[in-house]
Amino acid sequence: xxxxxxxxxxxxxxxxxxxxxxxxxxxxxxxxxxxxxxxxxxxxxxxxxxxxxxxxxxxxxxxxxxxxxxxxxxxxxxxxxxxxxxxxxxxxxxxxxxxxxxxxxxxxxxxxxxxxxxxxxxxxxxxxxxxxxxxxxxxxxxxxxxxxxxxxxxxxxxxxxxxxxxxxxxxxxxxxxxxxxxxxxxxxxxxxxxxxxxxxxxxxxxxxxxxxxxxxxxxxxxxxxxxxxxxxxxxxxxxxxxxxxxxxxxxxxxxxxxxxxxxxxxxxxxxxxxxxxxxxxxxxxxxxxxxxxxxxxxxxxxxxxxxxxxxxxxxxxxxxxxxxxxxxxxxxxxxxxxxxxxxxxxxxxxxxxxxxxxxxxxxxxxxxxxxxxxxxxxxxx
Amino acid sequence: xxxxxxxxxxxxxxxxxxxxxxxxxxxxxxxxxxxxxxxxxxxxxxxxxxxxxxxxxxxxxxxxxxxxxxxxxxxxxxxxxxxxxxxxxxxxxxxxxxxxxxxxxxxxxxxxxxxxxxxxxxxxxxxxxxxxxxxxxxxxxxxxxxxxxxxxxxxxxxxxxxxxxxxxxxxxxxxxxxxxxxxxxxxxxxxxxxxxxxxxxxxxxxxxxxxxxxxxxxxxxxxxxxxxxxxxxxxxxxxxxxxxxxxxxxxxxxxxxxxxxxxxxxxxxxxxxxxxxxxxxxxxxxxxxxxxxxxxxxxxxxxxxxxxxxxxxxxxxxxxxxxxxxxxxxxxxxxxxxxxxxxxxxxxxxxxxxxxxxxxxxxxxxxxxxxxxxxxxxxxx
Numbered sequence: 179x180x181x182x183x184x185x186x187x188x189x190x191x192x193x194x195x196x197x198x199x200x201x202x203x204x205x206x207x208x209x210x211x212x213x214x215x216x217x218x219x220x221x222x223x224x225x226x227x228x229x230x231x232x233x234x235x236x237x238x239x240x241x242x243x244x245x246x247x248x249x250x251x252x253x254x255x256x257x258x259x260x261x262x263x264x265x266x267x268x269x270x271x272x273x274x275x276x277x278x279x280x281x282x283x284x285x286x287x288x289x290x291x292x293x294x295x296x297x298x299x300x301x302x303x304x305x306x307x308x309x310x311x312x313x314x315x316x317x318x319x320x321x322x323x324x325x326x327x328x329x330x331x332x333x334x335x336x337x338x339x340x341x342x343x344x345x346x347x348x349x350x351x352x353x354x355x356x357x358x359x360x361x362x363x364x365x366x367x368x369x370x371x372x373x374x375x376x377x378x379x380x381x382x383x384x385x386x387x388x389x390x391x392x393x394x395x396x397x398x399x400x401x402x403x404x405x406x407x408x409x410x411x412x413x414x415x416x417x418x419x420x421x422x423x424x425x426x427x428x429x430x431x432x433x434x435x436x437x438x439x440x441x442x443x444x445x446x447x448x449x450x451x452x453x454x455x456x457x458x459x460x461x462x463x464x465x466x467x468x469x470x471x472x473x474x475x476x477x478x479x480x481x482x483x484x485x486x487x488x489x490x491x492x493x494x495x496x497x498x499x500x501x502x503x504x505x506x507x508x509x510x511x512x513x514x515x516x517x518x519x520x521x522x523x524x525x526x527x528x529x530x531x532x533x534x535x536x537x538x539x540x541x542x543x544x545x546x547x548x549x550x551x552x553x554x555x556x557x558x559x
Numbered sequence: 560x561x562x563x564x565x566x567x568x569x570x571x572x573x574x575x576x577x578x579x580x581x582x583x584x585x586x587x588x589x590x591x592x593x594x595x596x597x598x599x600x601x602x603x604x605x606x607x608x609x610x611x612x613x614x615x616x617x618x619x620x621x622x623x624x625x626x627x628x629x630x631x632x633x634x635x636x637x638x639x640x641x642x643x644x645x646x647x648x649x650x651x652x653x654x655x656x657x658x659x660x661x662x663x664x665x666x667x668x669x670x671x672x673x674x675x676x677x678x679x680x681x682x683x684x685x686x687x688x689x690x691x692x693x694x695x696x697x698x699x700x701x702x703x704x705x706x707x708x709x710x711x712x713x714x715x716x717x718x719x720x721x722x723x724x725x726x727x728x729x730x731x732x733x734x735x736x737x738x739x740x741x742x743x744x745x746x747x748x749x750x751x752x753x754x755x756x757x758x759x760x761x762x763x764x765x766x767x768x769x770x771x772x773x774x775x776x777x778x779x780x781x782x783x784x785x786x787x788x789x790x791x792x793x794x795x796x797x798x799x800x801x802x803x804x805x806x807x808x809x810x811x812x813x814x815x816x817x818x819x820x821x822x823x824x825x826x827x828x829x830x831x832x833x834x835x836x837x838x839x840x841x842x843x844x845x846x847x848x849x850x851x852x853x854x855x856x857x858x859x860x861x862x863x864x865x866x867x868x869x870x871x872x873x874x875x876x877x878x879x880x881x882x883x884x885x886x887x888x889x890x891x892x893x894x895x896x897x898x899x900x901x902x903x904x905x906x907x908x909x910x911x912x913x914x915x916x917x918x919x920x921x922x923x924x925x926x927x928x929x930x931x932x933x934x935x936x937x938x939x940x
Binding site for chain 1: 569573574577588614615616617620645649739745746770772785786789792795797803881890891
């Protein structure tokens with residue numbers, strides 16, 4: 179049997195909506211389906227204003243511009259994240275300051291955030307790893323105390339909650355991804371959630387997204403011509419992709435429960451290996467959190483064991499993979515002055531973490547095969 | 560009769576390719592159809608390396624990063640262009656220096672480029688207005704003489720030539736757009752043409768496009784893991800959009816000749832008004848150029864006449880529109896220190912230019928209706 183790491187899931191309605199989008203002949207940004215999906219996200223998650231973007235990366239770039247980051251400013255974020263979190267900040271000339279993660283959730287450690295706040299700190303970017311929420315109440319309290327802005331990198335965390343609120347709605351701004359590897363997809367795509375009701379921020383976001391023009395105001399009849407009023411880029415996704423996404427978001431809960439079944443099966447079958455001397459961590463959803471079951475990981479006792487398991491799974495046709503190379507010790511991180519050894523938990527996690535196959539359409543026999551093979555491998559080790 | 564300004568044209572194969580893309584389950588960037596369209600563009604236009612992008616704007620942003628523009632650098636470009644040309648340069652902290660256009664083609668004037676070259680000039684960005692080429696031989700000569708890089712903003716100029724070479728292939732880099740309003744479309748989308756065969760530039764382009772990671776090298780098996788090596792963004796279009804574009808590019812010449820018919824009809828029917836005292840300019844393709852017939856404009860003797868004609872056409876159900884508000888005299892241009900009066904030809908053109916409806920699927924009776932109504936209006940004026 180071949181078990182891929184990930185596989186695109188179709189709800190079955192995608193082609194129908196794409197056909198309709200073609201019939202409407204509105205294929206550029208902000209057409210009919212863009213309005214449908216942004217309004218759906220606003221209502222479902224309780225967001226003041228959602229603007230769809232060309233990617234999660236671009237949602238982060240917009241957020242960094244909205245935060246008005248400037249050279250000299252510092253932004254605290256985990257090192258255990260995708261490069262886009264840091265790139266967005268550096269595009270504004272600001273400096274990423276990498277904080278340590280916690281071993282239980284692999285999310286940023288509020289204690290380390292606090293240690294790293296200086297007079298130059300302007301923003302905190304918590305990243306909700308695996309769709310499991312950071313301790314947003316503590317982070318928001320810290321931000322309030324020090325007058326900082328909070329941008330949630332909720333790329334993996336669409337339709338997940340921390341306490342009573344959806345991820346992406348705690349901070350001033352939340353950033354979502356609908357990349358083909360996520361739970362809900364549009365091929366490439368994302369969204370920025372603006373939780374502030376400040377009309378100035380929303381207007382600025384519209385301008386940045388529309389190539390620095392006031393076209394959004396023009397389309398509403400508020401100005402007679404539209405022109406260049408600000409620095410901006412092009413962050414509008416084609417309505418064709420939003421038609422596809424609409425089909426996916428129509429099964430928001432269905433997709434989540436399908437993933438939960440796989441997640442719960444893995445947990446049930448594998449948690450007893452925590453005492454085996456092989457594994458020292460496994461995806462765990464804290465009581466405060468409602469996960470979207472984006473991914474399932476095992477943390478091994480050593481890199482050597484991890485690599486051996488990945489290799490053996492591969493030989494059985496199962497694609498299990500590592501995750502982030504820490505940003506601070508990467509080529510670019512070293513150029514920023516960081517070095518290996520700066521964040522020991524992050525480095526250990528990166529070296530010992532393996533992600534198991536988990537995709538919405540995963541069949542029962544596929545899950546069972548993965549677990550059976552893992553059991554065999556663990557017995558051999 | 561209602562005649563829109565623009566309308567999406569389908570070749571008829573779009574749904575077939577989209578269905579196939581869905582079946583391939585590669586909906587993120589750089590899938591099967593991305594490879595098809597980039598290879599088609601490379602072969603057809605004779606480009607060393609084409610990388611598809613999320614928009615023409617993003618192709619320009621990539622080009623500005625590849626030029627390694629820095630604060631203090633100056634970039635010469637027309638003011639009569641879309642804000643993306645200038646935004647791309649400003650994202651790097653460099654300064655747009657606006658040059659005057661020529662009245663015959665509305666393209667940048669090489670004489671004014673020469674006047675505006677200083678010790679700080681690093682790049683020239685000619686913009687091929689209406690799909691009609693700038694004087695690329697003279698511009699390349701100027702660039703060579705002063706050691707400058709040339710980035711062609713060929714957003715409107717896919718499948719058009721200046722002398723013996725396609726637009727976008729004269730400069731070091733060319734930028735194309737496949738936005739829904741262009742001749743060949745993918746909803747939102749673009750491409751960067753790298754004419755240099757320097758492997759360092761191509762590798763850097765791949766990294767910038769892939770969120771600052773060396774994933775392209777990883778996928779080719781050149782490195783074992785991919786990680787953060789450079790500043791970058793996410794410029795990969797979904798393969799779904801590239802499947803759509805493939806259908807369009809398969810009719811590259813067919814689409815061009817359909818547009819040529821409309822263009823030639825307008826020219827034939829309207830050129831005699833040049834002596835009427837109403838019109839002082841009309842889209843003209845110089846002998847050196849092969850146009851792609853992207854748009855058709857009339858330049859009126861005054862803004863008052865232009866506005867009256869637009870208003871009267873509108874009342875007859877015909878949507879004719881103005882074009883660029885000059886960048887130098889816009890809100891953002893004034894913030895850069897420019898003012899109204901700095902570029903008189905540009906300002907006059909902007910005030911007096913009207914674009915007529917022109918779209919690939921335009922029917923004979925629609926063209927005839929536009930011309931008939933124009934004749935009536937001209938008689939009344």
